[in-house]
Amino acid sequence: MDRRRFIRQAGAAAAAAFAAPYILPSGRLFAASGGGLAQHVVLVLFAGGVRQQESVLQRYLADSQGEPYEGNVLYNMLSGAPPEMKIVYGTGLGGINPIPSVLGQSLQQQGTLFREMHAVSTGHFGGLNSLLQGSTAATQGLQQKPLNPTIFEYLRRHAGVPASKCWFVGNSIGGSVPLLNYSEHPTYGARYGANFFAPNVTFGPLGQQYLGDAKVYHPEEQLGPVYAMKAFLDNSFEHVVDAPTGIGNTAAEKADIKAFMAEMFQRTQNGAIAHPPVHDNGDLTTVGYACEVIRWFKPTLTVVNLSGVDGCHSNFTGYLASLHRADHAVGHLWDFIQTQVPGMAGNTTLIAVPECGRNDDPNAIKDQNDWFSYDHSDANAHRVFGLMAGAGVQAGLQVGAEGSPVGLVTDVVPTVAELLGIKSEVLSAGLIDPQSMSLFDRI
Amino acid sequence: MRRSLLLGLTLVLVATGCRKEPIYELDQVDLRPPSPDKDQLKTNEEYAAILHANLFQTGLSANALFELGQCIESIGDKELAREVLISNFMNKPGVILPTDTAMRADPDAFITDTYRRFLVRDPSEAERTWFRNLIVADPNITTELVYYAFALSNEHLYY
Structure with a gap:
């Protein structure tokens, strides 16, 4: 072989070896963004408007009802002793029995706590959109698909992740929640969307x-000919209207999801869903099904929406109980991944961030304990926390404090992107809030 | 005599010489694609109601339609949701399907009826031919599978 031919062939081989890993299943070629920090991310949208006072600040009744009782009702997530008196958030008559902790070590100890972050919206749908789009969602309408791409679409388009590896588990079909699995952005959209169940x-x-x-x-x-006939019929009709596309589940993925559904119906009837030890509200049963989704599909990205604490509009006692249960849900979810899903234990990162906070001042509604209720519309409702634990996350670290916030809720998108190795693609798309950056960069 | 012969000859020439010219005309052919006016997407409830009517030839109560709409809403992949719904309907008693024997005895009639039932139009000649060839060539094609495909088609989503 002459020298020129040898160099040409060696160069071609080297180029192929370099590029091949980045050719996605879709056939597109992307520049590598660098390896991710985790193989799986579980993001909990926590949990319907959470006041800093009863969560990170652990003030229990002291900053809301003028009663001198403090303590931590989120002891799976946060470190700190629970309240000793006036217990109303547990199980049993009057909620006097706190739910035992699931985790031996709090997620705060296992990971990094951003003690005070800034929520860009004081509303639920705006907050959820900001968490999933990474933008301020200022022009986002209710009952409207996200305007900008969601993290699901970034992941599927830029990392080539299959639809069945992206899941959004919602606790209801209300509040426009089912709209959040993909955006109406023209270059992303349905074909890069996530699968969604509202399992309840x-x-x-x-x-x-x-x-x-x-x-x-x-x-x-049987299904082969059905799909062939459908393709023929759709081909005749595509000249008439641009029919909505599916989210891109392949025939094999659809078959897998149908098998999962059959299994869930069976397990539900048999009472065998992986629910948390206590599952007496919708958030807790939702997390039980989220565990089943995780066990079956081992998704690259799972997003779980909780919203039970929104009862705080009219019932502060119920709010405390729901907050305590949301913590129980997160603790169970993390414990389940570590103990029941071998393929995800040790390579999964969990993130929990409220979509918005709650007001400093109460409204006029009092509950059965004569305690005031709280809405979410003032400056205090922009105060939230952020918690990360697991793969790629430093343990035992706290960032920011009351009065010195660090981080925005819109940082969640670039953070997840960094964890899964697509940060540069997400940033270069130019569709997230310019102020946003990965929480790892905030550190 | 000569005059009579001349008159007769003239009449013969006139009778045989005035031949009517053929007139060539064109049949009216609609060059638009099939169903050009279907551009309104059915709601989940409308889809479920029409699907049920097509399969069972009976209506559903407003309450049942609302509940079915919620079930479809709870699944992110709507195409998958429709597949699951159709396969649930197909598993219930009361589905009215033509027999496979009748389909194979007269494929053209079956194809026309199916287009009218699900898509509310007649098939084009190309569509009829494609389905006829499929039915004749594949013994595994059943009326149930054809109905399934039509119920799942994009055109069935629109009115």
Whole structure:
């Protein structure tokens, strides 16, 4: 072989070896962003408007009802002793029995706590959108798909992650929650969306009645011709209208999801869902099904929405109970991943951030304990915390403090992007809030 | 005599010489694609109601439609949700399907009826031919699978 030919062939081989790992299943070629810090991320949208006073500041009744009782009701997530008196948030009559901690070590000890972050919205839908889009969502309408790409779409488009590896588990179909699995952005959109279940509906009594008795068709001999006929019919119709595309589940992925659904209907009937030890509200049952999604699909990204604490608009006692249960839910979720999902233990990062806070001043509604209720619209409602633990996260670190906030809720998108190795692609897309940056960069 | 012969000859020439010229005309052919006016997406409830009517030839109560709409809403991949819904309907008693024997005895009639039932129009000649060839060539094609495909088609999502 002559020298020129040798150099040409060696160069081509080297170029191929360099580029091949970055050719995605879609066939697109992307520059490498650098390896991620984790293989899986679980993001908890926590949990319907949380006051700093009853969460990170652990003031219990002291900063809300004028009663001198302090303590930590989130002891799976945060370090600190629980209240000793006036216990109303547990189980049993009057909620006098606190739910035992699931984790031996709090997530704060296991990871990094941003003690005070800034929420860009004081509303739920705006807050949820800011967490998932990484933008301020200032022009985002209610009952409207996200305007800018969600983290699901970034991940699927830039990392080539299949649809069945991106999951959004919602606790209801209210509040426009089902709209959040993809945006209407023209260069991202449905074809890069996440799968979504609101499992309390999908696998609840309604789902059992209408979806729980599906006929099983042979994937090749029966569904193959069905899909072929559908493709022919769709081809005739595509000249008429640009029909909405699916989220890109392949036939094999659809079959897998249907098998998962059949399993869930069966396990629900048998009482065998991986619910937390206490599962007496919608957030807790949602997390039980989220655990099942995680066990079955081992998603690259799982987002779980909790919102039970929003009862604080009219019932402070119920708010404390829901807050305590949301902590129980997160503790169970993390424990489940570490003990029941071998493929994800040790390589998963958990992030929990409220979409918004709550007011400093109460409204006029008093509950059964004669305690005031709180809405979310003032400056205090912009105060939230952020918690990360697991792969790639420094343990035992606290960042920021009351009066010196560090981080925005819109930082969650670049943070997840950094964890999963697509930060530069997300930043270069130019569609997130210019003030946002990865929480790792804030540190 | 000569005059009579001349008159007769003239009449013969006139009778045989005035031949009507053929007139060539074109059939009216609609060059638009099938269903050009279907551009309104059905809501989840409308889809479920029409699907149920097509399969069972009976209506659903408003309450059942609301609940079905919620079930579809709870699943992110709407195409998957529709597949699950159709396969649930197909598993229930009361689905009205033509027999496979009837389909194979007269594929053209079955194809036309199916287009009218689900898509509220007649098939084009190309569509009829494609489905006829499929039915004749593949013994595994059943009326249930054809109905499934039509129920799942994008055109069935629109009115």
